[in-house]
Amino acid sequence: xxxxxxxxxxxxxxxxxxQERVWFALYEPRDERRLRLRIGAFEEATIRxxxxxxxxxxxxxxxxxxxxxxxxxxxxASPEDLTEDLLDDFAERLAQTVRSVLSSPExxxxxxxxxxxxxxxxxxxxxxxxxxxxxxxxxxxxLVFFPGEHDNGNYRLLDARDGWNYLAxxxxxQEGTTT
Numbered sequence: 333x334x335x336x337x338x339x340x341x342x343x344x345x346x347x348x349x350x351q352e353r354v355w356f357a358l359y360e361p362r363d364e365r366r367l368r369l370r371i372g373a374f375e376e377a378t379i380r381x382x383x384x385x386x387x388x389x390x391x392x393x394x395x396x397x398x399x400x401x402x403x404x405x406x407x408x409a410s411p412e413d414l415t416e417d418l419l420d421d422f423a424e425r426l427a428q429t430v431r432s433v434l435s436s437p438e439x440x441x442x443x444x445x446x447x448x449x450x451x452x453x454x455x456x457x458x459x460x461x462x463x464x465x466x467x468x469x470x471x472x473x474x475l476v477f478f479p480g481e482h483d484n485g486n487y488r489l490l491d492a493r494d495g496w497n498y499l500a501x502x503x504x505x506q507e508g509t510t511t
Contacts, residue, residue: 333373335503340444340473341381350467354474356487357503361479364451371448374475383472384443388433390426391449394456397422423457427465434469441471448477450489459489 336357357374359367371387378385398404407414430447439445450459459476467474480489482502 333370333377336374336475337377337381339501339503340378340383344442344473346441350470351463352501353470353472354463354467354476355501355503356476356478356482358478358480358482361451364479367477367479368448371446371477374446378444382442384438384440385446386433386436386439386443387446387448388430389449390429390447391452393426393429393449394422394452397425419456423461424465426453426457427462430462430466431469434466434471434474439471443472444475445470445472446475446477450476451479454489459487 339355375385375387398407401407401418403413430445433439433445453459453462459478463474463476478487478489480487482504487502
């Protein structure tokens with residue numbers, strides 16, 4: 333938490349690339365519940381630093397998308413029928429969900445938009461592709477609560493997938509957790 337307070341309280345440089353407006357709050361996947369209990373503390377720290385706060389929970393997005401699918405029952409019976417094209421459709425819907433928060437009037441250049449629940453995307457949508465789609469719309473800062481690790485510029489979701497290199501700023505705590 334102290335590491336985040338330092339980031340949000342520091343002066344924000346306006347002329348940075350969209351990817352550099354993204355902060356990753358890294359934590360151990362086993363600490364997901366603990367982190368969710370502390371989301372309010374991140375909001376309070378952001379407001380104390382003089383910034384706005386908006387949150388976007390992605391946990392139930394796949395369920396919402398699936399509920400809208402005409403052939404959802406057959407997908408449950410045969411998950412292998414969820415083709416790449418269908419999952420690309422889900423990824424685009426996910427990006428639209430986040431874009432709707434990023435485009436709200438409250439999400440200005442002095443605000444933090446926090447995304448959590450990205451662990452629920454594992455195996456369904458890549459966080460890296462989501463960020464490619466939405467980073468250009470970030471006016472202030474995008475805080476991604478990320479259950480995984482960062483090593484030499486590579487991020488790995490849930491410590492299980494090959495990582496990807498991304499310019500986002502990692503926020504880690506000295507004792508191994510963000511909370």
